[in-house]
Amino acid sequence: DAKTTQPNSMESNEEEPVHLPCNHSTISGTDYIHWYRQLPSQGPEYVIHGLTSNVNNRMASLAIAEDRKSSTLILHRATLRDAAVYYCILSVGGGNKLTFGTGTQLKVEL
């Protein structure tokens, strides 16, 4: 599986937007970009996915670079409940095995 690189940690203030970057320079044409997050003491949960175009859902937005070698997860208004580890993952489809890295620990402060 192609590798992703994320910062170890990021901080944000509540109610502000958060941009979580991910580099995936070895992405292949068939790889989806997935984001999952893991709240403390819980299993990971799906956030969003994309292939080539930017995507929006009720949780977040995903901005994908034109060359697909990087992407950014955007939380439009961070809340305390968004404090979690965010994982950027590549795989050929959503129902395939996921290769997690160490992710980005997002801290949200009042």
Next chain:
Amino acid sequence: GAGVSQSPRYKVAKRGQDVALRCDPISGHVSLFWYQQALGQGPEFLTYFQNEAQLDKSGLPSDRFFAERPEGSVSTLKIQRTQQEDSAVYLCASSLRQGWGTYNEQFFGPGTRLTVL
């Protein structure tokens, strides 16, 4: 609706004991995955089922680890002769199906925290 459930939530075993961890996937989900998460690390893939067929077991760390899903629904991960390095959270996930063209996210259970003394 009901999500993925796992039992027990916590398990303490003495080194050398056998343990069995249960996963109840979301009803109707064809695909089932097991992952192992060591402290401070991301989850690592162990094995994958499509219905009752175990299609990928490349992540199982040793022959002490065995998984089954005999009727294509509930799955059990068994670890024989547990070792201290087996201490981790074991996560189960299910998805509607695997395949190209249709995206199916994985739904994770809360995990079973195994501690081997």
